[in-house]
Amino acid sequence: MNEPKSSKRQGRVTIREVAEDAGVSVAAVSKVLRDAYGVSDTLRDKVRASMGKLNYRPLASARGLRGRTYTLGLIFPDLRNPFFGDVFAGVNTALERTQYQVMQGIGTTIGALAEAMIDRQMDGILLVGPNEAPAYLSELALRKPIVAIGHHDDLTPMPFDTVNNDDQLGARLVVRHLIANGHRKIAMLSLLQEPSTVVRQRELGYRLEMMDQGLGANINVGRATQVARDVQLSVKRMLESADRPDAIFCWTDLMAFEAISVVTEMGLSIPDDVAIVGYDNTMYCDFAQNRLTSVDQSGELLGLQAARLLIERIEGRTEAEHFVVTPRIVARASSRKRG
Amino acid sequence: MNEPKSSKRQGRVTIREVAEDAGVSVAAVSKVLRDAYGVSDTLRDKVRASMGKLNYRPLASARGLRGRTYTLGLIFPDLRNPFFGDVFAGVNTALERTQYQVMQGIGTTIGALAEAMIDRQMDGILLVGPNEAPAYLSELALRKPIVAIGHHDDLTPMPFDTVNNDDQLGARLVVRHLIANGHRKIAMLSLLQEPSTVVRQRELGYRLEMMDQGLGANINVGRATQVARDVQLSVKRMLESADRPDAIFCWTDLMAFEAISVVTEMGLSIPDDVAIVGYDNTMYCDFAQNRLTSVDQSGELLGLQAARLLIERIEGRTEAEHFVVTPRIVARASSRKRG
DNA sequence: TGTTCTACGTGTAGCGTTCTACAAAACTGC
DNA sequence: GCAGTTTTGTAGAACGCTACACGTAGAACA
Incomplete structure (x- = not known):
């Protein structure tokens, strides 16, 4: 009847406990978690089994402190336009089979919301219909991968990914x-x-x-x-x-x-x-x-594509891409x- | 021309740098940040000045690892009902002068969203119109402060805070x-x-x-x-x-x-x-x-009250409260x- | 037989905060 | 002045995870 050491995290299973249960090192469990290179099938299975048994879920804060949080931010200007519901549905579809989660921020002050999301170590941000100055967005894109849905200009392509209809x-x-x-x-x-x-x-x-x-x-x-x-x-x-x-x-x-x-x-x-x-x-x-x-x-398609592009960006792509849908x-x- | 040590966090100002700049200890800065006891006015002013000068913002992940993240979760069943916009407006009003930020999750599978929010160390969760079983919510309430908006029963009051109209x-x-x-x-x-x-x-x-x-x-x-x-x-x-x-x-x-x-x-x-x-x-x-x-x-009032109750809960209150609005x-x- | 590879595991130093325990200084009251 | 109290500040150990650096073992090659 070992009591948990920290009553604060009340009973939260940590990577250490999983490692102990599986009889492997903490590093090994981390590798399995991240699908990293250098894990045998036997080890992976063992670790997976323990994770399942203990119902382990990694703590995003801790991951964030070192690497990514597997969280994407999604910013809407408001909650009243039903169009955003379509976009959201598309984003969700794109994220279905990935380990990413999306958290929404709502408000016209993109700035404050984006900063809050950066403070929370989100891996990337989707902006829907931002009416922020392109200059601000460009600066933002330097700090975090972003994709803008509904933000484009005929003459100068944005230095970040965009998804639009024409x-x-x-x-x-x-x-x-x-x-x-x-x-x-x-x-x-x-x-x-x-x-x-x-x-x-x-x-x-x-x-x-x-x-x-x-x-x-x-x-x-x-x-x-x-x-x-x-x-x-x-x-x-x-x-x-x-x-x-x-x-x-x-x-x-x-x-x-x-x-x-x-x-x-x-x-x-x-x-x-x-x-x-x-x-x-x-x-x-x-x-x-x-x-x-x-x-x-096709808001749904826009959302879907945007989420895909963002993940690609997070996982390494460096040149900006621009996706355009033909309206009807x-x-x-x-x-x-x-x- | 000192380069930042970690290119990953590229140029993010940390509490250590603030402390250095203000000529105080890291612990002191942390105290100022949290409005904790035992800080003189002189010290507070010095630290505040440095924070402003360096444009310092605490990293939520790091805070989360020790204490709270000052982030509240807000879960809506969908994005199509404009009523939720009213609720959201109220929540925002309540949070205006606090240091809390709210992040939305949208979907009918409260379970998955709530767990994702717990993994992300949110301090509390607001649930709008959850049609999850009361039993699940009660269990959830044991792990995190929650407030349900639009979830009540005549006979058995919920063991967590609720906000409703009659x-x-x-x-x-x-x-x-x-x-x-x-x-x-x-x-x-x-x-x-x-x-x-x-x-x-x-x-x-x-x-x-x-x-x-x-x-x-x-x-x-x-x-x-x-x-x-x-x-x-x-x-x-x-x-x-x-x-x-x-x-x-x-x-x-x-x-x-x-x-x-x-x-x-x-x-x-x-x-x-x-x-x-x-x-x-x-x-x-x-x-x-x-x-x-x-x-x-009055969705706005409901949202406002819910956010207030949640913060109270996070900051210590233990007995559940139930707020009811008379509809017209x-x-x-x-x-x-x-x- | 020795050398070089490759595949698989592990140890451990941080990441940026908070917070407990403690030290030092500044006041008390006598 | 001195013991006791209060106020103000600091050191440093976590928190849970990642990822670098490294160790080991066996296979492949000469």
Whole structure:
């Protein structure tokens, strides 16, 4: 009836106990743990058996002090956009058969969160839609492997891994789709504060396609913060203006749902008075009360790929890679051909 | 031009360097860090200055090996329910002026996540709506301070801290509200698989109030998993049955939005053909395309209180506390008085 | 027979903190 | 001044793991 020496770690099994039980050295157990070179099958089996028997699990803090913690950080700007759920699902799939675990941080202050994750010795960080300055991210990438999902620029490729859909193309597709369905006065609802590179790309795509289609004169970009009231005001202002747009392309579904709300409130009909299109193709688009046409950028695939790239990076790759998905329009009633 | 000894921790400032810079011992710096007893003001100021100058941040792994990591775990069942965003906001508010950081885990397998968090030496864990067996949670609570948000039972109080709204009352309020607005055949849409204690409480409240109101014969509980298709089928089945309910109380807003979708799809009117009520009063309820009557359980307050309780627990409290919020109905058009 | 390899194990010094035990200094009260 | 008390500071041993450096044994080769 040996009592555990430390009541604090109350009964936690350590590598030493496993070694003792298996009749091998601590170093050997560590090797097995890390799948390191120089372990015979017999030894591995013995150690594995003991680990199972004692229900041993390595302590991340201790590992972190020497090497890696097998923990990845995942940073979302907020918890309200269901798109992030898709990305998360992809990340999870990628991690399924690995020994990595993912921990999320949520907030727009990437900086503080990333630092907290570095302090916690996470092996790498996945950033979703960071609207931090590229310079900060580049500096961050020097200290830790990172992968940015939804952060890119046409001209200068980032010095870290990125995973994106082609936002510029996505926006172009929206414009083409709307034109095909009889709309001409196509406005865009964009983000007001510190627009991320992604928002800028979508806006650029919108502008370029409008020009290409000879509708340069109709370009009309409204801006709003993420705050509900602000979005509502912006939409209202658009719809009450002298020449009302006959379609609004919202840079994200969340804004589109708000737009639908305002339009409904005003007693206008979608899509006959005004068509609405979003971006992300989140689950709510399918609901009969929304039936929102949107751009699918396969969040799940983005998440999956991002996690894979990050692990590759952690395990040695040094040159940055950039993965791009081709977006596609998912047409629903909110942009039906005008009758 | 002294190079850093370890290229791995590349340039990370350690407690030793701070001590050196301030001309004090390592132990002294540690004391300042932890606000421990026995530090003079002069010494504290000196150390603080050096910490600031060198931009020192303690390494969580190293702290974890000895004591606490000042990290709390927060576990959500999924990322799709916007209610969790409210809870999270509350948690964040509570942590604002503390040195604790929170890291999220997302998934229905509380077990695996909680173990991963314990392996990472988190000081405590917040569980949101766990539908794990109470027995497992009790065992978990023996090993780590935990607080469950949305997990309670009428009869046996949990041996760990809990934070809840009065779900039974919430359900009763819904029934009363619907009756007051002229509905009698009130059905409830509940959860099929492993209903959590919360779902059970809401169901119980529904049943009891129906009985109390003399509508016991009208009790009608449908069940569906969280999967969209499944919910749709359940709602459809309800609405196509011989005696169609004239109101559906959905155990969570998310299901209610799906219900609205199905009802709309079927060409029925809300609330004249059927009223819909949800639970959580999430942001989407306000949208004109939903206008969903819902029960507000102030997720933000729940999160705030939960985080506070957890920190208290970590810092010494031993008896379990139970915090309960009184829910209130937020009436919208989806349950308007029948005309 | 000696030499060189390779494969497999082990001993042990840290990693950056915390915290106990203790020493020194600064106050008490007489 | 001196014993007793309190305050302030320090030394140094852990915590659980990794990984370097090294030892040993047997095989392969000349």
